[in-house]
Amino acid sequence: MPLQRTDTWINKYFPISIWLKNYTKEDLNGDIFAGIITAILLVPQGIAYAMLAGLPAQVGLYASILPPLLYAFLGTSKTLSVGPVSIAAIMIASALSAPEITVLGSSVENAIILAAEGGLILLLMALLRMGGLVNFISHPVLTGFTSGAALLIILSQVPHLLGLSKNQCGFDLGCYSQYFQQINSYTAGLALLSITLLLSFGSPLSILLNQLKVKKNIITGISKCAPLLAVVLTTFLVRFYQLSDNQHVTIVGEIQPGLPEISFSFINNLEQWKALLPSASFIAIIAYVESVAIAKVTANLRNQKINPNQELIALGAANLATAFSGGMSVAGGFSRTMVNFSAGARTQMAMIIAVILLSFAVIFFTEQFTYIPKAALAAIILIAILPLVKLREIITTWKYDKSDGLAELITLLGVLALGIEEGIALGVIITILSFLRRTSRPHIAIVGKIQDTHHFRNIKRHQVETWKNLTLIRIDENISFANVSYIIDFIENETIHKSHLEHVILIFSSVSHIDTTAFEALENLINSLKKQNILLHLAEIKGPVFDKLKQTNFINHLSPGKVFFKTIDAIDDLAN
């Protein structure tokens, strides 16, 4: 049996061992095509997202090599494309630009520590089985956050698109008219060309090719080449007309050729690790949440399953790998995964192929990347990010649930006004508070007996038998610090000024937990009812709750109040 056990262990932690066993030629065909298409996207995205994070281009390219390879071995999604992503990039930019961080070391060093710390945090979460914690980032908060971050990204790209220096105007509106006079029309022209290409390669071209009866596979392939085409065309124009020298068009500049070297030199700076910890946690959690969300979307389309805890391991390992190879934080990218998926990727083999192709590019062609105009990259970012701005969803959410809509709006505004991490923290706090507020008002029913049965129902909704000397109160939720004062108030209002009342029977059929705060409040309730000559009794206590109460002095405290197995027993004993 030991062999089999090892087998299970490997299958569990290395999902690749499962799909590789049944790998077919058909799978390979799909994966090769998708791999090529995705590789074409990896180059401009790697450079662009490094730029977005305020880092040298190779940091983005290096993040596209080892991390997707590790994910291919460890990840449970067949089509997730792991690498640099826009949301993480803007979070990195924001973390690195904080004054207390810039003094601690170079941006590249800090970015690498962010990735390493993020990786360790995800692995720790896997170890502690804390993946469930991310459920507390509710959907409205995630949408509000994504929209806000996307808007920030778009704003950050405006200078690149128009060839402007960094915007320093702030809220001085007069300053803007001067600022926008400095537009570099060559840069703006290149940006416009790129945007036009990217947009027309979407549905317009597909429809045209479809009418020309081109194979669907080929159409998909061609339509995904727009970013490459935009980069190649604009780079050609820059070189041919020497736009970078003559017209000050900003270009990517020289990129260090060759594969990344493995280095551990970033490990020993404790002060940097400490200072970057909060940002690293935020980036890691968001990277994880977004990756799993995207992975689930594509998995659902093919009826496959994602294992959230294994994803923590895979993404944690990918982020450690990016750190050791000099790259930036990674996650599953939305647009890249969709491209990979719709180009026909069957397994992570597609990403392995893409990585091999990218490695060739990084070894042999970095010189060609030097003249890529930043305007083209900004255009790629812009088009990739636009669908993430979902302002109308706020209205839809608001219509469905006011407090969710509010949380979404406040998260969005928080991201824009206070900062990315502050915005999402604010959203999570609001969601949890409104959740607690809602659960602090549990459902409680006064019940009576349905004639000739042993059933008890809400007196408000059914015709039932009641008694003057006792009240039956059914509590429909677990009792905890969050709702116990509401429950006690309810009971006290039901018992005050009722001179005939002798017994209050709490029906605990729906109570499977009573926390310490609630426990003590119930003890106080027993006392204050006794002062009014009313006895408290319990009925239909669940086994675990009763066991817990028996451990304490509660039952003595209750006495002469009793514990009844069934509500009907209480009626037989006490009613008159």
Next chain:
Amino acid sequence: MPLQRTDTWINKYFPISIWLKNYTKEDLNGDIFAGIITAILLVPQGIAYAMLAGLPAQVGLYASILPPLLYAFLGTSKTLSVGPVSIAAIMIASALSAPEITVLGSSVENAIILAAEGGLILLLMALLRMGGLVNFISHPVLTGFTSGAALLIILSQVPHLLGLSKNQCGFDLGCYSQYFQQINSYTAGLALLSITLLLSFGSPLSILLNQLKVKKNIITGISKCAPLLAVVLTTFLVRFYQLSDNQHVTIVGEIQPGLPEISFSFINNLEQWKALLPSASFIAIIAYVESVAIAKVTANLRNQKINPNQELIALGAANLATAFSGGMSVAGGFSRTMVNFSAGARTQMAMIIAVILLSFAVIFFTEQFTYIPKAALAAIILIAILPLVKLREIITTWKYDKSDGLAELITLLGVLALGIEEGIALGVIITILSFLRRTSRPHIAIVGKIQDTHHFRNIKRHQVETWKNLTLIRIDENISFANVSYIIDFIENETIHKSHLEHVILIFSSVSHIDTTAFEALENLINSLKKQNILLHLAEIKGPVFDKLKQTNFINHLSPGKVFFKTIDAIDDLAN
């Protein structure tokens, strides 16, 4: 009718108008005696808690004049004794000693702003009816916090008790042997004398006097005079032997005589207000929580009611009053309220009488306070605070509920290691997280039909009829971001690899709310089940939930899945 309305309004916001109407001579007798006893306690406590907060003595005395008067008019507790309290005092000390605060102004000025801000925060909470928010400070967190703060207070009094300078040793253990060599034996002797007096005036003296058949009332009165006696005796010794000049025994020093003047000069320093806001919020909330807790204890003993929202108003006004009259933050004090109560206070008239007596003392006798040795005051603080250290409760709580016990322990350790505000924040976060964790695993039951009835019950607990082509799943809680992934996982595990399964019917009889996150997850579930050729249906939806779903596209999305009024209808329609 307008007269009557005004009447109700006055009764609501000025509870004094109710009890004063029925005030009897008997009440007055009780109140006079209790007022005298409480006044005797107010003087040393006022000076001691000012010392604890690191403020001049008069700041504590001033806080004992206007605030209890205002509370007497506005408060709903008949016996709560409002004034300076130990826990708030140590929180003030910690807030005022922060380096970024000390540069902003004098300690007294900062303390007054803390009180004013706290008062405004409580009034704002009253206005927004946010009193319920304090329920989120669960009982274990409050106990852990109180124990931790009490330990910090005791530690802070050690130098006063032993006549040492401020302890600067930190974790350097070698330093302590040197430090403790500097003990001033005269100071330590006075402290020991005070502690002996305070302890022997508790039960030992009461038992003795009881055996001598002294009236119970008188015994209570005498036993409460210990603090006064300790102060008088030690002060006499200091003056007689000139211990402050000859033996360096630290004394209170000169206190400004006379009543406080009303001043508004602290209002216009925005920077100070901003910097003190976080601490002011913590102090105000803790002051409120502890006051209401104490008020409830004494109210329960006499079958009276506390109105939490009116308490926000009363304590808010009391804290504003203390600020305007140059005092420190106030709350209901535990030991002082118990003294007032057990000395026979019937109404807040006792506190009015105590304030009048204290005012006389402040006008005519401040000179006598000059030579009070700080050691005696430290002893009073020590004895008052000791019962608040409840380390054994952590074990009791742990035995009853592991996560509550952990929250209590971590709060205590957090207060000691990280600081008072940090500790309580940590405790609240842990409580909420473990609450969310618990609610993230709702009760879900697969149900079947009890033969010959229309009742459906858990298949695990009852013998019921089931069908091969459908599964009935009853969800016993509201569906929200916190538990939806658990629910979806449960349903998916029930549906996977069941080739006969055609229908899943969710019974929503206990679901009264579905939030946005859950709503979208359910939509995705419908899709993924459809891919497995399984239809999702709903049964027993409550009115409000159905109305909400109808607003959206959900019902179309569900189709051809249906919504059934009763579960039995679904069986009639779908089972085969």
